[in-house]
Amino acid sequence: MTMNSGQHTISFILDDEIVTIDFKQEKLSPTLTILNYLRSLPNHKGAKEGCAEGDCGACTVVVADLDEENKLVYRAINSCLVFLPILHGKQLITVENLAKKNGRDIDLHPVQQALVDMNGSQCGYCTPGIVMSMFALYKSSMNPSSEVIKDAMTGNLCRCTGYQPILNATELACSKNEPDQFSKNQNDIISKLKEIKSQKLTVQIITKTQKYFLPQTLADALALRKKFPKTIMVNGSTDIALKQTKKFERLKEIIDLSVIRELKCFSENKKEIILGSGLSLEAIKTKVSEKLPALGNMLSVFASKQIRNVATLGGNLGTASPIGDTIPLLIAYDSKIRLVKETSFREIPIEEFIKGHRETDLRNNELIHSVIIPLHQEHVVRFYKVSKRRDLDISTVSAGFRLEIINGTVSDICLAFGGMADRPKRAVLTEASLFQKVWNAENIEMAANILENEFSPISDARSGSGFRKMAAKNLLLKFYHETL
Numbered sequence: 001m002t003m004n005s006g007q008h009t010i011s012f013i014l015d016d017e018i019v020t021i022d023f024k025q026e027k028l029s030p031t032l033t034i035l036n037y038l039r040s041l042p043n044h045k046g047a048k049e050g051c052a053e054g055d056c057g058a059c060t061v062v063v064a065d066l067d068e069e070n071k072l073v074y075r076a077i078n079s080c081l082v083f084l085p086i087l088h089g090k091q092l093i094t095v096e097n098l099a100k101k102n103g104r105d106i107d108l109h110p111v112q113q114a115l116v117d118m119n120g121s122q123c124g125y126c127t128p129g130i131v132m133s134m135f136a137l138y139k140s141s142m143n144p145s146s147e148v149i150k151d152a153m154t155g156n157l158c159r160c161t162g163y164q165p166i167l168n169a170t171e172l173a174c175s176k177n178e179p180d181q182f183s184k185n186q187n188d189i190i191s192k193l194k195e196i197k198s199q200k201l202t203v204q205i206i207t208k209t210q211k212y213f214l215p216q217t218l219a220d221a222l223a224l225r226k227k228f229p230k231t232i233m234v235n236g237s238t239d240i241a242l243k244q245t246k247k248f249e250r251l252k253e254i255i256d257l258s259v260i261r262e263l264k265c266f267s268e269n270k271k272e273i274i275l276g277s278g279l280s281l282e283a284i285k286t287k288v289s290e291k292l293p294a295l296g297n298m299l300s301v302f303a304s305k306q307i308r309n310v311a312t313l314g315g316n317l318g319t320a321s322p323i324g325d326t327i328p329l330l331i332a333y334d335s336k337i338r339l340v341k342e343t344s345f346r347e348i349p350i351e352e353f354i355k356g357h358r359e360t361d362l363r364n365n366e367l368i369h370s371v372i373i374p375l376h377q378e379h380v381v382r383f384y385k386v387s388k389r390r391d392l393d394i395s396t397v398s399a400g401f402r403l404e405i406i407n408g409t410v411s412d413i414c415l416a417f418g419g420m421a422d423r424p425k426r427a428v429l430t431e432a433s434l435f436q437k438v439w440n441a442e443n444i445e446m447a448a449n450i451l452e453n454e455f456s457p458i459s460d461a462r463s464g465s466g467f468r469k470m471a472a473k474n475l476l477l478k479f480y481h482e483t484l
């Protein structure tokens with residue numbers, strides 16, 4: 001397998017113009033975040049750094065990309081966590097692009113006007129980020145429900161205004177949803193993006209200290225993986241970017257998988273659903289919430305919309321975090337992971353893929369290709385998450401449970417927990433105590449006592465070991481009551 005010769009620059013649209021960046025010539029790091037790039041420009045300082053870890057939303061910008069039908073899709077993202085090369089072939093929209101000059105006056109965008117009308121801003125530090133989340137919703141949803149509005153605004157913290165005026169403003173703006181200057185200009189943007197995207201070459205940015213590859217096809221990604229087996233891979237970069245923004249590590253070599261179409265595959269039939277590793281968690285939430293409600297529920301409390309817009313399933317599995325939320329649930333679904341190398345695939349159960357604390361069975365020349373989730377109508381599958389707050393928080397304890405009862409007795413059970421061991425793990429002793437037993441209060445009480453001693457969780461900033469044991473026990477009791 002050979003790789004195409006590659007190009008050294010990236011191109012994207014900013015202020016309606018194509019911007020081309022030659023990192024080497026301009027002495028820029030390819031892992032420069034979009035936020036730091038914007039802050040280096042004289043006229044794009046609206047996006048702010050509040051936390052540099054995806055929690056506050058002050059850095060929110062909108063990225064518009066072409067979908068399968070060449071229509072523009074607008075997504076809010078945290079610019080503090082995303083490296084500049086991901087903009088290749090996309091439009092970057094910042095708060096400065098929203099208001100229009102009208103002679104000596106300025107016409108605010110409807111979302112900005114609504115924020116003024118509803119008194120949704122005080123000190124204003126959070127406001128550019130809030131405006132951009134409102135704008136992404138304005139461009140993608142007509143008359144959204146209050147649930148959809150809250151979900152779109154979850155990733156934006158505000159210390160002064162109180163959230164109600166902001167939510168009211170979002171509702172007001174999105175209820176009108178009239179064409180704006182972006183609607184009028186969209187044909188021009190679409191043709192510019194098509195022009196950039198017509199080059200299907202791997203972007204290869206090689207500076208004195210860093211190498212950054214952005215392959216456009218799976219074949220090119222696998223060729224790079226073979227050539228540079230130790231190189232860090234990123235997709236949404238919501239985990240990896242923290243190494244740079246919080247630990248100040250220099251990321252020397254990166255293979256960015258974020259534009260590979262083959263990894264964004266999705267298929268379903270009566271027997272199974274296949275989710276590509278490169279699908280964003282938000283795309284998965286939209287596609288599967290009906291067929292796999294437990295996965296939909298889990299994703300509704302996973303991070304924020306800005307994070308889910310870029311974070312991927314492959315990235316969550318790749319981190320193999322003991323508190324990665326997809327893992328216990330995928331174990332409960334009895335899912336398999338499909339790994340790809342050069343010209344062959346291998347499939348193994350998710351449980352076997354996670355080998356230890358942040359350790360996977362991924363081999364040197366492999367990538368995570370997809371996840372296969374079997375559809376069993378007869379099973380009940382649930383997900384539970386215990387965290388300090390409901391939204392935008394990682395789990396203290398999480399659980400994915402599967403149950404099948406035939407004639408009143410348990411014929412199949414899986415109790416997988418996150419946050420209870422060095423990796424997401426099944427409570428095998430507890431499961432065994434319930435297998436082929438009657439699903440009743442007495443047996444559950446007995447099983448809960450076994451569960452209490454089955455794991456030795458750590459105590460950390462999130463909670464003590466005792467709390468985790470109690471939480472796990474209570475989740476089992478909750479599951480019992482919900483499935484009675």
Ligand SMILES: Cc1cc2nc3c(=O)[nH]c(=O)nc-3n(C[C@H](O)[C@H](O)[C@H](O)COP(=O)(O)OP(=O)(O)OC[C@H]3O[C@@H](n4cnc5c(N)ncnc54)[C@H](O)[C@@H]3O)c2cc1C
Pocket residue numbers: 053054055232233234235236237238239240241257263277278301302303304307310311312313314315316317318319323324325326362366367368369392393394395
């Ligand atoms: C504010 C915030 C909130 C968060 N909330 C949650 C939460 O609620 N629950 C939760 O579980 N996590 C949470 N996370 C963690 C993170 O967002 C998730 O783990 C996410 O799924 C990572 O996906 P990514 O595409 O961004 O991964 P990346 O950072 O791009 O990559 C992560 C790892 O996966 C590997 N990888 C990625 N794709 C592949 C592939 N195709 N093949 C092989 N390896 C691959 C990479 O090499 C890397 O080691 C949060 C993070 C932040 C910053």
Ligand code: FES
Pocket residue numbers: 048049050051052053054055056057058059060078079080081
């Ligand atoms: S700076 Fe806080 S989310 Fe980016």
Ligand code: FES
Pocket residue numbers: 120121122123124125126127157158159160161
């Ligand atoms: S208006 Fe001050 S932080 Fe939101």
